[in-house]
Amino acid sequence: xxxxxxxxxxxxxxxxxxxxxxxxxxxxxxxxxxxxxxxxxxxxxxxxxxxxxxxxxxxxxxxxxxxxxxxxxxxxxxxxxxxxxxxxxxxxxxxxxxxxxxxxxxxxx
Numbered sequence: 546x547x548x549x550x551x552x553x554x555x556x557x558x559x560x561x562x563x564x565x566x567x568x569x570x571x572x573x574x575x576x577x578x579x580x581x582x583x584x585x586x587x588x589x590x591x592x593x594x595x596x597x598x599x600x601x602x603x604x605x606x607x608x609x610x611x612x613x614x615x616x617x618x619x620x621x622x623x624x625x626x627x628x629x630x631x632x633x634x635x636x637x638x639x640x641x642x643x644x645x646x647x648x649x650x651x652x653x654x
Contacts, residue, residue: 606637612644619652 610616620630628636638646
């Protein structure tokens with residue numbers, strides 16, 4: 546196997562073109578490539594100047610849900626999940642008033 550590799554590369558008297566190509570490949574090309582890798586993040590990444598920001602309160606569902614609109618949901622799981630979508634909707638509707646609960650509609654598949 547080594548003889549095959551050595552037979553394809555001239556060891557005794559390499560031509561000038563081979564020497565120049567090896568100098569370019571091994572010494573010249575890696576320098577600009579290394580410089581590019583060092584500064585590429587400056588060109589490719591957008592700076593994040595916004596920081597964490599200020600926290601905002603999250604409104605509860607009972608405060609945000611307008612009973613004049615309908616909340617439509619569907620159970621596409623067949624009841625095989627835990628918790629089931631029916632359990633999740635029952636938990637969500639506990640804090641709603643009767644008018645809001647009346648506007649929640651379950652549809653079939």
